[in-house]
Amino acid sequence: MKALELKIPPPVVALLCAAAMYAVGRAAPAAALGTAVPVLWVALPALLGLSADLAGVWAFHRHRTTVNPLTPQKSSAVVQSGIYRFTRNPMYLGMALLLTAWWLWLGNWLSLLVLPVFVLYITAFQIKPEERILLAKFGTQYQSYLLRTRRWI
Incomplete structure (x- = not known):
C-alpha cells in the first residue's frame, strides 16, 4: 500500500472522515446518543484541536520549515520546541480532536467508529513515511527526538 503514502493531504483525509461520520449518523439514526450533548463538551475538543x-x-513558521505534509523531505529543521515537546504530530492530533468534536456534535455512537479510521490511516500513510524520511535526513538528532516525544500524545 505504499501507493497511498504521502499522497492525500491530511486535511482532506480529515474532511473525508467528517463526511463519513455525517453519513454514518444519517444512515443509523437509531444510534443517536439519546440526549443533546452540552455545547461545552463540543467546544472543548474543538478549541483544543484548533x-x-x-x-x-x-x-x-518560526523555524522556517515546510508545513506541507506531502513533502517532508523539504524540511529544514527538526522542530522540538513549543507544542512539539509534547507530541510529534500536533496538527494531526488537532484534526483528531476536531473530529471528536464533530462526533459529539453529530451525537451518534456509530459515527465514532470513523475516528480510529482517521488515526490508523494518518499513522500508516502519513506519519510513518514522514518519520522514515526525517530519520534519513536528520539522523541521530531526529532519532533522539523520536525516543523522547510520543507520536500522538
Whole structure:
C-alpha cells in the first residue's frame, strides 16, 4: 500500500472522515446518543484541536520549515520546541480532536467508529513515511527526538 503514502493531504483525509461520520449518523439514526450533548463538551475538543493545529503551524513558521505534509523531505529543521515537546504530530492530533468534536456534535455512537479510521490511516500513510524520511535526513538528532516525544500524545 505504499501507493497511498504521502499522497492525500491530511486535511482532506480529515474532511473525508467528517463526511463519513455525517453519513454514518444519517444512515443509523437509531444510534443517536439519546440526549443533546452540552455545547461545552463540543467546544472543548474543538478549541483544543484548533489550538494544537495553530501551535504546530506557528512552530514550523518560526523555524522556517515546510508545513506541507506531502513533502517532508523539504524540511529544514527538526522542530522540538513549543507544542512539539509534547507530541510529534500536533496538527494531526488537532484534526483528531476536531473530529471528536464533530462526533459529539453529530451525537451518534456509530459515527465514532470513523475516528480510529482517521488515526490508523494518518499513522500508516502519513506519519510513518514522514518519520522514515526525517530519520534519513536528520539522523541521530531526529532519532533522539523520536525516543523522547510520543507520536500522538
